[in-house]
Amino acid sequence: MTGQIRGELRTVPVPDGLAGMRVDQAIARLFGLSRTVAADLVADGAVVLDGSAPAKSDRVHPGAYLEVTLPAPESAEAIVAAPVDGLVVVYADDDIVVVDKPVGVAAHPSPGWTGPTVLAGLAAMGQTVATSGAAERQGIVHRLDVGTSGLMVVAKSEHAYSILKRAFKVRTVEKRYHAVVQGHLDPFRGTIDAPIDRHPTHDYKWAVVSGGKNSVTHYDTVEAFPAASLVDVRLETGRTHQIRVHFSALRHPCVGDLTYGADPTLSRRLGLSRQWLHARELAFDHPSSGDRVRFTSEYPEDLAHALRVLRGED
Template sequence: MDSLLADLTGITRSAVAKHWDKFEVAVDGKKSRKSATLNPGQTLEFTPFGVPTEPELIVQDHPGLEILHQDDDLVVINKPAGVAAHPAMGYEGPSVIGVLLARGIDPQTSGDSYRRGIVHRLDVGTSGVMVVAKTQSAYENLQAAFKDRQVHKTYRALAHGHFEHPEGLIDAPIGRSKSRDYRMAVRPDGRPAKTRYRVLEKVGMADLLELELLTGRTHQIRVHLSSLHHPCVGDELYGANSRICEKLGLGRQWLHAYQLGFTHPTTGEEMHFTAPIPEELQTAQQTLANLS
């Protein structure tokens, strides 16, 4: 029912779910649950509710966010897990934009104010290197570079199990899951997605991987690894072993945006940045190695 109401109102499903009681949803005069379905011949009634259509931008610093480089056109950061790229409906934690504003860095670009300057994203639970545009010219140039696949993105991931081949290309289209719309999945009708991987070393019951994104789909690495039955350690959303997650004390997926390379939008200089592996991931890796 919450999915239907989201379609009818144009509000996100998560926002509908959060404010469900305020909509006073009833089917045939009886109060309805979010999980209910509407059958042919039934009457749906609800009270329109003014849910904000734009998420609140909270200006708040976060000590874990490190600035790797800054100039007049852009800022390169090492984003910690637990910080979103930008605010979103239903999310109330810190964001990259909120942290930058708290530090006096105010990207002047077009688009939604709460995600200005953002040319690519990392999941909340993924750490690593990101670039944010500060000017409209840099914003447009970097957006085009990402779209044209002229940006080199390398990740490190710890994946359950051992790969049959030491390196390879995962070529599998990705779309939204039909069973759970907050997840993505490999689907024949999805958008093209390609990830190149290389096994760096075996770590107990897992493999440490270097991955290169050749496309940029939502949750791409997580979905691709899960589709091969090698989910990221700690990534319970995509099938990671929950008992191992508990033993590691890891409240996030073992996935880190390790390196980023691009051409500077103004100077034309080739820029390369590396974000060191966070201590909590190193600790989890060592613990996992000792479990075997």
């Protein structure tokens, strides 16, 4: 961010829970930004703390006033239709479109991301989406990481957007993932109940942190190999990087997930350049009919190849 500052001016008091935090960290927490974007805002003079321009490392105290000029979001018109290789529409009607998202594709535009997005791909297919939601992520009711493949549902009607957002909030949507994790889980079937929040020192990572958001992951071992296990995962909550963080905290990171401690030698042997994690199944009540609908996605070739190597087939 350089040059003239444009966007929305927000003035907020610092809450007690952020006492003693660095300015960039406090801004990231308050407005849901990455620490990098928050630091850029401070450097560009878009932040005022109690009437003065702070340094990003200055500390905030309760009751102080932060004035932040947030960057203007991309408008809906700024989403340029662009075909996305490998993006498949599994199902579509007037209310919803269910897609099978390939690896390397983001759900929607975001600061710093210049690669393909689900919304741009849908626009290229002639699929319109609901106008509800922030301008750059209209119709999006949940997301998958760029490095995670599999099923996503996007709302096409305003009615569907409202119903699906609530369904995700009250946890009536069933989200099942398959993951290959290092080693063997003990017990083979169980629940990980550990709070997650931003990593205390790395703004691009998340971690199990005391006082973080409630996060619950259920898992069941499907198949065990000498060096790894294929597990079926059901999410009760939907935190950013939840599966990756939870299994890493157990010292069984997703194979290929170098960000969260995976063995690079094993990753190379399996030919993986990303985490072995796939959104396998998605089930929810259709927003108009109320009928339960269920969708399943097959493994993409990179994950299928890694499994064959683990089984000794390749």
